[in-house]
Structures are given as structure tokens and as C-alpha cells.
Amino acid sequence: MSKIKINLPDKIFGMDKNLLMVWVTPMLMLAVLLSIFLWVVSPKISEIEKVIKEIEDIKKKTVEVMEKRKYFLSVDQEELNNNANLLSSGVMPQKNSYLLVKIIKKVAESSGFQVSDFSVSMGDVKKQEVKQAIVDYEKVPVELTLSGPGEKYLELIKGLERSLPILSIDSFDLKINGQVALIKVRVSAYFQPMTNKINIESLRLTDMTLKVEETALLSKIKEYRAQGVESLEGVGGQYKSYERSDPFFTP
CATH class of the missing domain: 3.30.70.60 (Ribosomal protein S6/Translation elongation factor EF1B)
Structure with missing residues (x-):
């Protein structure tokens, strides 16, 4: 069985074929490396950046939670409840x-x-x-x-x-x-x-x-x-409940 042999001309596009091969091989290697970077390495870098950002967000939220905790510990809870009840009594129940x-x-x-x-x-x-x-x-x-x-x-x-x-x-x-x-x-x-219910987690300090x-x-x-008025008792007279028998009821 005869082998197929391709004979390249001495010059390709006006350049010596040996010189051209010297340039083509590195270019092909560079293309392969670039493809690996774009399809494999680059997505991993994006994932790493996302993880780093999530870590930074967690650190930031942790600091905010600690500041809120410090504030609540410094506030008189009895006074806080009294103020809340006072504000609540400012509108109709x-x-x-x-x-x-x-x-x-x-x-x-x-x-x-x-x-x-x-x-x-x-x-x-x-x-x-x-x-x-x-x-x-x-x-x-x-x-x-x-x-x-x-x-x-x-x-x-x-x-x-x-x-x-x-x-x-x-x-x-x-x-x-x-x-x-x-x-x-x-x-x-x-x-x-x-x-609307208040999202406590979204509240800032x-x-x-x-x-x-x-x-x-x-x-x-x-x-x-x-005034401490919560019910309608005493408005428009006293309410009384009356009952009467049902003439169509059969025990």
C-alpha cells in the first residue's frame, strides 16, 4: 500500500515554508491556550469573584447585625416598650x-x-x-x-x-x-x-x-x-340578647 505524500512548495505566499512553519506552530499553540482560558479558566475566575463578593456581603451583614445588637442592648427595654405602646395609642385601634x-x-x-x-x-x-x-x-x-x-x-x-x-x-x-x-x-x-408587614432584616441601624x-x-x-377605650360597650345603650323558640323546631 502506497503512502500519500504531500509535497509543499518551497515558498508559500512568498515566504519560505520553513520560516512559515516556525510562525504557524506557536500561533496554533497560542490559539489552543486562549481557547482553554476562555472556556475553562475564565468561568472559574467569575465563580471565584462571586464567592469573594458573597463573603464580603456576609462580613458586612455580620457587622450590621452586631451594631444592631449592641444598640438594642444599650436601650432600656421597658422604655422601648412604653414608647411603642404610646405611639400605638396615637391611632384608633x-x-x-x-x-x-x-x-x-x-x-x-x-x-x-x-x-x-x-x-x-x-x-x-x-x-x-x-x-x-x-x-x-x-x-x-x-x-x-x-x-x-x-x-x-x-x-x-x-x-x-x-x-x-x-x-x-x-x-x-x-x-x-x-x-x-x-x-x-x-x-x-x-x-x-x-x-404591609415590616421586614425587620431590611431595617438599618x-x-x-x-x-x-x-x-x-x-x-x-x-x-x-x-383614653384606653378599646370596645363599643356603652355606645348607643346597653346591648341585650333575646332568645325565642322556633315554632318549626321538632325535638
Whole structure:
């Protein structure tokens, strides 16, 4: 069997074939090495960089957790709970106008006033948004007629303005007949629905630390009086449950 023999010319593209082979062999080796680098080494480098970044992130989160832990250990837990309860009492526990009537009734009675009449309009319960704080809340309004001693109406107003939950006097009309004051007032309170759960892990240390404005707000509302009204008992009369027998019931 005869062997196939390829005879190359002495010159290829005007270059001596021996000189050309000297250049071609290293170029082929370089191409092979470059392919190995692109397909094998480069992906490994990317994986190593990813692992290094993950390690750096873990170190950063560990430092943040330790700073948060140090902060919580330095804070008086009793004071922290008291502040949380105080802020919670600043809004209505329920979105209920009748509960607001009971709160106002309690404030009025402390100044010698009584609720003569009240009006609740469910259409006025509106959802509003505080754009600066990006907080959704719902305004709960009621209209009431209060009667009591004329010399104590200023005490009543002060009591309404310095109560918890926070009350806003939208309108106020005063008539004094002798020693009796008749007040028609429109009062609103606020209710914040828990639409979104707070991701505690995403909170930064700066979010947990009280700012100057927040400290001033806490100091101010500590002077307010929490009414502690949680139920509708006593609004609109006492509720009684009556039972009657079913004429179609067969034992």
C-alpha cells in the first residue's frame, strides 16, 4: 500500500515554508491556550469573584447585625416598650366611628360635658395618604353636640386636643345660654391599616435610632392622656340578647 505524500512548495505566499512553519506552530499553540482560558479558566475566575463578593456581603451583614445588637442592648427595654405602646395609642385601634364617639364622650365627661347628639356618616370615612412619609391612613370623622358648664368649654377643647388617640377638631361652633354651653363640633381620628408587614432584616441601624424630631414628638405626646377605650360597650345603650323558640323546631 502506497503512502500519500504531500509535497509543499518551497515558498508559500512568498515566504519560505520553513520560516512559515516556525510562525504557524506557536500561533496554533497560542490559539489552543486562549481557547482553554476562555472556556475553562475564565468561568472559574467569575465563580471565584462571586464567592469573594458573597463573603464580603456576609462580613458586612455580620457587622450590621452586631451594631444592631449592641444598640438594642444599650436601650432600656421597658422604655422601648412604653414608647411603642404610646405611639400605638396615637391611632384608633379600630376603624369605627362609634368607638370614636365613646372616646369623645369619655373626654367630655371629664370636663362635665355630655354628648347630647351625634351623627356618623360612613361615606366620610376616607383613605388619605401622607406623601412625605409614604404612610396610608384612614380618617374617621364624627359630628357631635355637647352640652355642659359654660366656664369649662376651654377645658373641654384642651382635653380633646391633648388626647390619645390623636383627635383633630375640624369645625367648632359654640353657643352659651346662661351658664350652659352648647357645642357643635366635628372631630376626626385616624386609623392605619396594617397592609404591609415590616421586614425587620431590611431595617438599618439609622431606621431604628430615634431622630431629633421623633424624640421631640415622643416628649410631646407623653403629655397627652390616653383614653384606653378599646370596645363599643356603652355606645348607643346597653346591648341585650333575646332568645325565642322556633315554632318549626321538632325535638
